[in-house]
Every structure is written in C-alpha cells, then in structure tokens.
Amino acid sequence: MKLGLAVAILALFCGAAAAQQGMPAYEPPVLKFDDSCTKPQWPKAELERGYTGKVMLSFLVNEEGRAIDSRIVKTSGSDLLDEAARVLQTCRFRPARRNGVVVGAWTPIHYYWTLETEELTRVRNDKQQALRQSALAGDMDALYELGMMYWEESEVRDQKLAVQLFQPAAQRGQAQAQYQLGIALYLGVGVTRDVEQGLGWLRRAAEQGSVEAQQRLGMHYSGERSNVLDLVQAAFWYGKAAEQGAVVAQEKLAEAYARGAGVPASSEEALRWYRKAAENGSALGQTRLGQAYLNGQGLAADAVQARKWLEQAAQQRWPEAEATLGELFLAGGVLPQSDAQGWHYLQRGMAGGDAGALALAGYLLTRGSHVAQDLPRGQKLLQQAQQLGEPRAAAWLAGGSAPDASLRY
Structure with a gap:
C-alpha cells in the first residue's frame, strides 16, 4: 500500500491588477516547506477503509508568519481527514504584504489524501x-x-x-x-x-x-x-x-459596475450582482449587500437584513464584515451597544488585515475609548492603517476626533 499526501497553495495573483486599479498591491501568505511543518498523519480508521479525498482549508496567518486560526472551506467528505489536515497550522508562512506592509491574512490551501492499493x-x-x-x-x-x-x-x-x-x-x-x-x-x-x-x-x-x-x-x-x-x-x-x-465572476462584475470599470457605472447593477454572489455564498457579496442595507444604498435601509448578511460573511471570517460588525456594536444604535461584542469582531478584523479595523482600534486605543488607553500601540496601528491607505488614519493620527455615532456608518 502506498500513501500519497500533497499540498497545493491557492495564491491569488492580484498584485498587477491591484496596482493598475489603484488598490493596495497584495502578496498573499506563502507556506514554507521546512522543518516547522508537521506532516499530517493518515487517520487509522480511514486508512483501513481506503478513504481518500481533497480538503480545502483556510489559515489565518499573523504578521509573524504563524497560523493562528483555521477553518474548513470545503470538506473531503471525511471529518477525520479534514481534522488531520489541520496539523498544517504548525507550519510557518511568509506573511502577507499589502502596499509593502506586513499584515495578517487568510490563505487557502488544498490538501490531497491519495491512497495506492492493488485494487x-x-x-x-x-x-x-x-x-x-x-x-x-x-x-x-x-x-x-x-x-x-x-x-x-x-x-x-x-x-x-x-x-x-x-x-x-x-x-x-x-x-x-x-x-x-x-x-x-x-x-x-x-x-x-x-x-x-x-x-x-x-x-x-x-x-x-x-x-x-x-x-x-x-x-x-x-x-x-x-x-x-x-x-x-x-x-x-x-x-x-x-x-x-460563477460566483467569482459575479463578484468581479459587481465590482466593475460599482467602479464603472469596463461598463457604465451603475449602483443598481452592482447591487444586483452582489446579491446574486451573496446568495451563492460569496462573503464579499454578503458584506456589500449588508453594507447596502445598512446605508440604504439602492434599497430601503434595514438593520435586520444588514446584520443577517454581515454575520453570514463574518461566519466565513471575512475581515471587512468582522470590522463592520465591530464598529456597529461599539457605536450602538443600529445594533445593541456592546464593547465586548465590538472588540471581539474588531480584533478578528484586525487579525485578518482589515485597514479599517486597524484604524478604528488605533483611534480607540489612543483615546482610551471603549478600551483601556494604550497610546504606543494605538499609534502603531494607526500608522499601519495609514500605510494601507485607510483615509481616516491620517486624520486620527493628527488628533482628529470621530464621535461614536459616526465611526464609519
């Protein structure tokens, strides 16, 4: 019997596009195949019954190149194989960079379990x-x-x-x-x-x-x-x-209509395609749809629908959705005010590299608002957010204020 184990990295080669479209150039985390990696071991029960499969995981890689969280994106069909593949979280990664700034980010990995028998x-x-x-x-x-x-x-x-x-x-x-x-x-x-x-x-x-x-x-x-x-x-x-x-194409088409990139700008068409993507499970689509309901952009404002779609995206660990929920809980009004819930989501968004989350956390830490004051850490986060292109960061570094009622929404 011959065992086969393989890893495939799904890199998003978006650096060229980002630079050309005025977006932050992005380099995703890269898995290092070195002594830090622990090789997944075939679960005995699945080995005995000859079960094979492919699992898609996603790892949250921090700024030090360590995987601090993971989730199963697409199962192999075996819970045992899925969980065994999570041991790749012990591996070291080259951390992500956006605009040359090291950031936390999620990265997808396929792991193949293959088995060679005479049969x-x-x-x-x-x-x-x-x-x-x-x-x-x-x-x-x-x-x-x-x-x-x-x-x-x-x-x-x-x-x-x-x-x-x-x-x-x-x-x-x-x-x-x-x-x-x-x-x-x-x-x-x-x-x-x-x-x-x-x-x-x-x-x-x-x-x-x-x-x-x-x-x-x-x-x-x-x-x-x-x-x-x-x-x-x-x-x-x-x-x-x-x-x-095709969900990715629906996301891209929605973004094109939102920016007027290759098609006439149309918020109505953008929203239509974001909704289709959201209904097909796109975390980006769910985030944009939630934000539209939040702001009443192209449809009637609806806090219940906004929360529903943002939470669906956050369940997929989409950093922008996590950051948005964090702001909403901290500000109160749209959602019940809760510092605990707000910081929970805000920290998740920060870990995923969301510039808005970094900026808001920096602002609150420098002022001791909703959290104990920590001026050095707050300024560091604001500087990082500014390097990532977050427009609020520069004003906040200069001492500008933002009442809770207008954090972002």
Missing part, C-alpha cells in the same frame, strides 16, 4: 484502457478524460503527454480540451509557453460556453494574470461567466 491500481488501469478504446473509436470526450488523468492524478501524472492528448480533442471542438490546452499554453505547463496561442484556445472554449475559460479571460484582461489591461473585455467575459452562475 485502486487495477481500477485506474481498467479505466485508462476503456478510455483509450473509446478515444481510438473517435470519442473526443474520452480523449479529454484520458488527458485529465495524466494531467492531475499524481500516480500517473505526465503533463506533457496530457497536452498531446488535449490537442486533437481541442482541434475537433471538445470545449474542455480547448480550455485545458489553452491553460497549458498560457502557463507553459507540459508545453513551451505561448500566451497568444493559449488565449486563442481559451477564447474558443469560452465561445462554446466554458465558464472556466470565460473567467480566465476575465482575469487576463483585468490584469490579474498578466500585464494586459482591457477592462471592457474583462467585464464582457466576467459577464458571460456570471450569467452562468
């Missing part, structure tokens, strides 16, 4: 043989599936061979093969990198309705995965994917 090997070999026979008979879906086995299954991975299998399927119109061939060429995986050829195949797949290809084109033209900036094209392709229910 599983036989099943895989039988599947490969069946796919080969179907592909030889002209079944392009089978040829694509065979390529994917070589593309992603660790036991037989051969990405160069996978690309060779994708090519004839793509040329004969198989949309998923067109997408995979496009990605391979775009990134230079299994083949010499050729961005223009890759984009060509991605367009062909996108025109056939591939959501993945549509989103990838949106990323490319928004500058997220390139130095190209064509916001009209980005909004067009994000719109195609959003219409098919």
Whole structure:
C-alpha cells in the first residue's frame, strides 16, 4: 500500500491588477516547506477503509508568519481527514504584504489524501484502457478524460503527454480540451509557453460556453494574470461567466459596475450582482449587500437584513464584515451597544488585515475609548492603517476626533 499526501497553495495573483486599479498591491501568505511543518498523519480508521479525498482549508496567518486560526472551506467528505489536515497550522508562512506592509491574512490551501492499493491500481488501469478504446473509436470526450488523468492524478501524472492528448480533442471542438490546452499554453505547463496561442484556445472554449475559460479571460484582461489591461473585455467575459452562475465572476462584475470599470457605472447593477454572489455564498457579496442595507444604498435601509448578511460573511471570517460588525456594536444604535461584542469582531478584523479595523482600534486605543488607553500601540496601528491607505488614519493620527455615532456608518 502506498500513501500519497500533497499540498497545493491557492495564491491569488492580484498584485498587477491591484496596482493598475489603484488598490493596495497584495502578496498573499506563502507556506514554507521546512522543518516547522508537521506532516499530517493518515487517520487509522480511514486508512483501513481506503478513504481518500481533497480538503480545502483556510489559515489565518499573523504578521509573524504563524497560523493562528483555521477553518474548513470545503470538506473531503471525511471529518477525520479534514481534522488531520489541520496539523498544517504548525507550519510557518511568509506573511502577507499589502502596499509593502506586513499584515495578517487568510490563505487557502488544498490538501490531497491519495491512497495506492492493488485494487485502486487495477481500477485506474481498467479505466485508462476503456478510455483509450473509446478515444481510438473517435470519442473526443474520452480523449479529454484520458488527458485529465495524466494531467492531475499524481500516480500517473505526465503533463506533457496530457497536452498531446488535449490537442486533437481541442482541434475537433471538445470545449474542455480547448480550455485545458489553452491553460497549458498560457502557463507553459507540459508545453513551451505561448500566451497568444493559449488565449486563442481559451477564447474558443469560452465561445462554446466554458465558464472556466470565460473567467480566465476575465482575469487576463483585468490584469490579474498578466500585464494586459482591457477592462471592457474583462467585464464582457466576467459577464458571460456570471450569467452562468460563477460566483467569482459575479463578484468581479459587481465590482466593475460599482467602479464603472469596463461598463457604465451603475449602483443598481452592482447591487444586483452582489446579491446574486451573496446568495451563492460569496462573503464579499454578503458584506456589500449588508453594507447596502445598512446605508440604504439602492434599497430601503434595514438593520435586520444588514446584520443577517454581515454575520453570514463574518461566519466565513471575512475581515471587512468582522470590522463592520465591530464598529456597529461599539457605536450602538443600529445594533445593541456592546464593547465586548465590538472588540471581539474588531480584533478578528484586525487579525485578518482589515485597514479599517486597524484604524478604528488605533483611534480607540489612543483615546482610551471603549478600551483601556494604550497610546504606543494605538499609534502603531494607526500608522499601519495609514500605510494601507485607510483615509481616516491620517486624520486620527493628527488628533482628529470621530464621535461614536459616526465611526464609519
């Protein structure tokens, strides 16, 4: 019996886009594969029954590069495997940076539990043989599936061979093969990198309705995965994917309408897409929808709905939602005034690197409002928030005041 354990880091390559759009340039936390890491151990019960799977976790990495919290984003289907993977929290990380400032941040990680037994090997070999026979008979879906086995299954991975299998399927119109061939060429995986050829195949797949290809084109033209900036094209392709229910695309399209980036500015359209994203589980969408209800932007102000959506986002540990709830509890009025609840949420937002949370905490600490005064720490937090671009921080550092009734909302 052979055990396979693998980690995949899901980095959000948003530095180029952030710089181009006037947002703080962001570098996510990076896991260090060194002696600090404790390797997850296969739970005996799952090992005995041959259970495998992939779990997606998210770790909250502080400014010292230590994971101080974790959550299961997507289960492997086994509570035992999910919990065993949490041991990665012992690993050290390179902390996140925003505008060159070290900040706390959440980072997602995929962990793969694979198991090699004689039975599983036989099943895989039988599947490969069946796919080969179907592909030889002209079944392009089978040829694509065979390529994917070589593309992603660790036991037989051969990405160069996978690309060779994708090519004839793509040329004969198989949309998923067109997408995979496009990605391979775009990134230079299994083949010499050729961005223009890759984009060509991605367009062909996108025109056939591939959501993945549509989103990838949106990323490319928004500058997220390139130095190209064509916001009209980005909004067009994000719109195609959003219409098919892709949550990330719905977020991006909402942001485009909110900023007037590639589409006419429209708070109504922005809110419509934020709502769709929120209903599909997007923490960003839930936060924006909650804030809209809070401020009566585009809909009637509703404190109950505001709290509902903000708390849903906070349950997913979205720092901006946590910071917003913290302010609301501290200020009172919209929510019942509570220093305990306010600081609970505010500290969570700070840990996640939210500039607004850092600024407000700094302001309150320097003045001893709602908390014991700590001038040095408060000034440090305000300086950090100012470096992150929080507009209130400079005024507060200069001695400006903000009555509780107007903390942020």
